[in-house]
Every structure is written in structure tokens, then in C-alpha cells.
Amino acid sequence: MANYIASEIMTNTSATPQQTPVADPSDKVVLGWTHTARFLTTASELVHLPPNELPEIAFVGRSNAGKSTAINTLAQQKRLAFASKTPGRTQHINLFELGPKDAADAWFADLPGYGYAAVAKAAKLRWQKVMADYLGTRRSLSGVVLMVDSRLGLTELDKQLLEFVTPRVRNGEIKLLVLLTKSDKLNRKEADAALFATQDFLGGIVTEESDVSVTLFSALKKKGVEDVARALHEWAHPKAQPAAETAEDAEEAEPADAAPPAPAAAS
Numbered sequence: 001m002a003n004y005i006a007s008e009i010m011t012n013t014s015a016t017p018q019q020t021p022v023a024d025p026s027d028k029v030v031l032g033w034t035h036t037a038r039f040l041t042t043a044s045e046l047v048h049l050p051p052n053e054l055p056e057i058a059f060v061g062r063s064n065a066g067k068s069t070a071i072n073t074l075a076q077q078k079r080l081a082f083a084s085k086t087p088g089r090t091q092h093i094n095l096f097e098l099g100p101k102d103a104a105d106a107w108f109a110d111l112p113g114y115g116y117a118a119v120a121k122a123a124k125l126r127w128q129k130v131m132a133d134y135l136g137t138r139r140s141l142s143g144v145v146l147m148v149d150s151r152l153g154l155t156e157l158d159k160q161l162l163e164f165v166t167p168r169v170r171n172g173e174i175k176l177l178v179l180l181t182k183s184d185k186l187n188r189k190e191a192d193a194a195l196f197a198t199q200d201f202l203g204g205i206v207t208e209e210s211d212v213s214v215t216l217f218s219a220l221k222k223k224g225v226e227d228v229a230r231a232l233h234e235w236a237h238p239k240a241q242p243a244a245e246t247a248e249d250a251e252e253a254e255p256a257d258a259a260p261p262a263p264a265a266a267s
């Protein structure tokens with residue numbers, strides 16, 4: 001597999017206690033999970049969004065960034081995120097449910113694409129308010145996937161959007177994954193430069209508590225699909241962190257020559 005979650009470099013791992021490694025779920029498990037995504041409901045205003053106790057993962061990005069294609073590719077469904085393209089629905093938040101039918105375990109929220117030049121100013125302002133409110137106040141929001149065209153990199157609008165959510169990313173309340181989409185259009189050197197520039201910007205957001213990452217993604221070449229599905233699966237099913245019961249246990253659990261956790265394989 002040629003792709004990697006490049007930002008494992010930036011992801012804070014220092015707070016993770018040494019523990020018996022838990023095997024990562026297989027590609028089949030994580031892709032099987034994203035495949036369960038099904039349309040739940042749509043809302044044009046925040047107050048109309050149903051309350052949610054499950055982890056909610058929001059997908060955001062400029063129009064044309066490849067958001068619908070990425071969601072459909074992750075879910076391995078042709079028309080799942082099609083609703084957000086339907087005239088009249090483009091300014092809506094579309095919700096999808098994941099997990100077993102009788103025991104959903106996460107929601108995906110597909111947020112309106114932004115930056116479309118032809119949108120009137122009033123509509124743009126309305127969008128800003130919906131996004132700022134959603135990203136700043138939605139309690140169930142546990143992760144944000146920002147889709148950025150890898151040829152453009154983070155634009156001013158993307159940075160503005162990130163500002164809405166930065167306080168909650170910095171305190172670890174919300175995880176952030178940036179997908180550099182359509183990476184099939186870049187050669188290796190350009191792809192490295194895109195990763196570097198994005199990491200450089202995100203470096204200003206990262207804290208001890210935060211979980212911030214960036215990866216190349218191509219729906220066309222199916223690059224990064226398993227890695228992203230795994231990251232989202234992990235967000236929705238965080239591994240239990242067994243706490244050492246006593247100080248002695250803690251000492252026993254920590255080998256004297258403990259090495260820091262290995263970064264994810266970059267192959």
C-alpha cells in the first residue's frame with residue numbers, strides 16, 4: 001500500500017500509556033463498517049438536526065473538493081452522498097447512520113460545500129453561521145474530515161472553516177483529519193510538497209491533547225481508502241485505555257527500556 005497517514009508524525013502519542021498492543025481491525029472490518037452507511041435525514045438548520053448520543057463525524061470542504069466522491073468511495077456506494085448534490089439540498093446537512101441496523105454506532109454528517117462563486121452573499125453568510133454554529137457547538141461532534149483538493153492546498157476559506165473548530169481540536173474534544181484529494185493528479189514531488197505545506201499549517205493547531213492528521217487520498221486510484229476508513233472506525237470505536245490499578249502495576253506494565261510507540265507504517 002503506497003499511502004500513509006502522514007501526520008502520525010503530528011499526532012500526539014505522548015499521552016498514551018504503555019499497554020498490551022491491541023490488534024488493529026482488518027481492512028475488511030473497517031471497510032465493512034463504512035459500507036453500512038445509510039441516509040438518515042437532512043436538515044437546513046442546526047435546530048432541526050436530531051440530537052445524537054453517538055460519535056458524529058463531519059465531512060467538510062470547498063465545493064468540487066471531491067467530498068461526495070470521497071464519501072461514496074469510503075462507503076463503497078455509488079450514490080450515498082448524492083443527496084447533497086440535489087438542487088435545493090446543497091445548503092443542507094445530510095446525516096448518515098453507520099453500524100448494525102438495530103444498533104447504530106456512529107453518524108456521518110455531510111456539510112454543505114463552500115466557496116462556490118455563484119452563491120449570493122446572503123447565502124454565503126448564512127452558510128458561515130450554520131458552519132460556525134455546527135462546528136463550534138454540536139455536542140456529539142467527535143471528528144472532522146476536511147477535504148482539500150491536493151492541487152490547491154488549504155485555501156483561505158478552508159483556514160476560515162478550521163478557525164471555527166480549532167478551539168475544540170486544540171483541547172482534544174474533536175479530532176481532525178485533512179484529506180488531500182485527487183492525489184492521482186500529482187506526481188510524487190508535488191504530493192510531498194502538498195503534504196508538507198498542509199502539515200506546516202496544521203502544526204500551528206497541534207497541542208499535547210489534539211489528534212490532527214493529514215493524508216493523500218484518491219477515490220480514482222483508491223489510495224488512502226483503507227487508512228481513512230480505519231481512522232474513522234477508530235474515532236467511532238476508541239480503544240479502551242486500561243488504567244493501571246496501582247502504582248506497582250503501573251511500574252510492572254512499563255518496561256525499563258520502553259521505546260516510544262512506533263509510527264504507522266509508511267510503505
Ligand code: GDP
Nearest residue numbers: 062063064065066067068069113182218219220
Ligand atoms: P464535491 O463538490 O466536493 O462533492 O466534489 P465531487 O465529489 O463532486 O468531485 C468534484 C470533481 O472532482 C468531479 O468531477 C469528480 O469526478 C472529481 N474527482 C473526485 N475525486 C477524484 C479523484 O480521486 N481523482 C480525480 N482525478 N478526480 C476526482
